[in-house]
Amino acid sequence: MDWTGKHVLVTGGGGFIGSHLVDRLAARGARITVIDNFSTGFREYVPERGALRVVEGDLLDPHCLQSAIQGADFVFHLAANADIKENLKTPRRCVEQNVIATQNVLEAMRSAGVHDIAFASSGSVYGEASVLPTPEDAPFPVQTSLYATSKIAAEGLLTSYALGFNLRTWIFRFVSVLGPRYTHGHVIDFWRKLKADPTRLEVLGNGKQKKSYLHVADCVAAMLTAIDRSRDAISVLNLGHGDWIEVNQSIAIITRAMGVSPRISYTGGDRGWVGDAPRILLDTRRIQALGWAPTKTIEESILETLRFLNENPYVEQRT
C-alpha cells in the first residue's frame, strides 16, 4: 500500500505498539491522527510534528471519535484495556473499553465512510491451546479470561461488520510484544522488583510458563506487510516468533543484564494468574507466507526493553 498522503487514524496511537506504528507510517508519508485517552499511553511517545495530529479523548465518547475520524482513509484500532491480570477486579471496564469501544469505532467508520480497519487482537484468544504452535484455525477454544473474551468479541464485530457493511479488516493476533516504549508485562515487573530489592525475586506460578515474544519493530513490520499483501475482505493473522522461552530463562537474561543474583521464590501452581495460558506459541506460517519474518531474537528483545526502561525513568514512575 502506498501510504503517501493517506490519512490514517490510529486509536491508542500514544501507546507502546501504536506509537511505533505512527513513526513507521509517518516515515512512509502518511498523515496521522492519533486518538488516545493517555490512560496507559504517553504524550512523550507521540511528539507533535507536521503530519501528526493528537486528539486526547476516549473511544467511549462518540463525539470525540467522530471528529477524530473525519477524512480518514484507514483505521488502526489499537486502543484497548490490556490489563489482563486486573480484569477480574473491574469486569465491566474490559467489556466497555474493548468491545463497546470497538463497536464505536466501527459505527464511526460507517458514518464517515471509512472502509479499512486493522485491529490488534491477541494470541490469548486461543485460551489453553490444545495445539502448539497454534494456528489461526486451531480447535475452537474455551475463553479463559475477560481480556481474551473481549478480543474475540471485537474480532467478531469486525468480521460481521466487514460482511454486513462491506468493510475490509485485518485482524492480528499478537503474542506479547517487547522493545522500546514497553510499559507493562513480566519484564517491567521483574526489573522493578529487582531494582527495589536485588536479593530476592517472587515469581507468579512455578516459573515454567513458556511463551513467545515479538519485538515491536517486527510486530509493526508484520502488520504493514499484511496490509500490503493481503487484500481479502477478512484477514486473520497470527503475529509471533518461532521461538519461545520459559519464565525462568527470561529471569536468567534479566538478572544477568542487571548484574544481580536474587533468591527466587515461586507463588506456585502452573500459571501466573486465573485465566493465564501457561504455554503460548503461535503458528505464524500464514504471515510468513506473505513475506515477513522476525529479525530479533527474544533475548535481544528483552535486553532492548531493559535498556529502554533504564534510560527512561518516567515510564517506571508513571506506570
Add this chain to the structure above:
Amino acid sequence: MDWTGKHVLVTGGGGFIGSHLVDRLAARGARITVIDNFSTGFREYVPERGALRVVEGDLLDPHCLQSAIQGADFVFHLAANADIKENLKTPRRCVEQNVIATQNVLEAMRSAGVHDIAFASSGSVYGEASVLPTPEDAPFPVQTSLYATSKIAAEGLLTSYALGFNLRTWIFRFVSVLGPRYTHGHVIDFWRKLKADPTRLEVLGNGKQKKSYLHVADCVAAMLTAIDRSRDAISVLNLGHGDWIEVNQSIAIITRAMGVSPRISYTGGDRGWVGDAPRILLDTRRIQALGWAPTKTIEESILETLRFLNENPYVEQRT
C-alpha cells in the same frame, strides 16, 4: 439434579424455549421466577401459578434483575435478541441485549451468591463451518453475523466468570428449534406468506440451504439431562438433530400440510441473508454420550409448529 424446592431464575422465561423449560421445571417441583421484557415472549406462555413468579423487566435494568435473582439457586439465561436477519439494522441493540445483558446477569449472580448458570447459545457461532457435522471443537470460526458474535462473546463471559469467580456453567449451542409456541423463523414466515397468497411463495436464497432442526421438547430434555449428568465447571454442548433438511424439503412439508401448491420463486444466491450459514448440522455425540437423544423427526416438528400456529392466531397477530 433434584429440582424439588429449588429456586430457579429463568431469563426469557416468557419466550418459546423458556416457557417450555418453565413447565418442565415446575413439573419437577422447582419454584421459578421468570424475568422477561415480553418484547418477543408472551404472557400466555407463562400463566401465573403457585410455584411461578413473573417479573416483567429488562436485563438492561440492573435493579430489576437484582430483585428477581434474590434467593435463586440456579439461573437459566435464555433471554436474547434472536432476530438474526435484522441485526444489521440495529447493530448496537444486539450487543446490548446479548452481551451487556449477559454480563448484567453474571454480576447479579455474583452479588446474590448464585453459582450455577445454563445458557442458550447457538450453532451459529460456527459461522460457515468447514466441518459437518460440526463438533464443539471445530476449527476456530470467523464470525459472520452480529448475532453469533454476541453469542460467542456471552459464552466467553460465562467461561471467564466461571474460572474467575468459581461459577459453574452449561453452554448449549442450539440448532433452530421448532414446536408449540414457536414465534419466528422460516416456518412462520412461509406459513404467513402462504395464508396471505397461496398461489406463490418467495424464498430467500436458492432453496438449497440445508439445516438441522430440533423439537423444543427434545431441546429442553437435553438441557436438563446435561445438568443432571455433567458437573464440570464448564460444559459446552451442541444440541441438535442427527437429520437435516433443505429449505425446499421444508417447503414441500409445509405446502402439503396447508393443502396449497404455490409457484415458488427464489431471491437467488446460496444463502438467505448476509451472515446466514447455508449449511448447519451439529455433531451431537457429546450430549448423546450423556444419555440423551431426540425423539421427534424434523417433519413432525414442522407439522406440530404449523398446528400450533393455526390454533393460536394471537401469535401471528402479535409477531
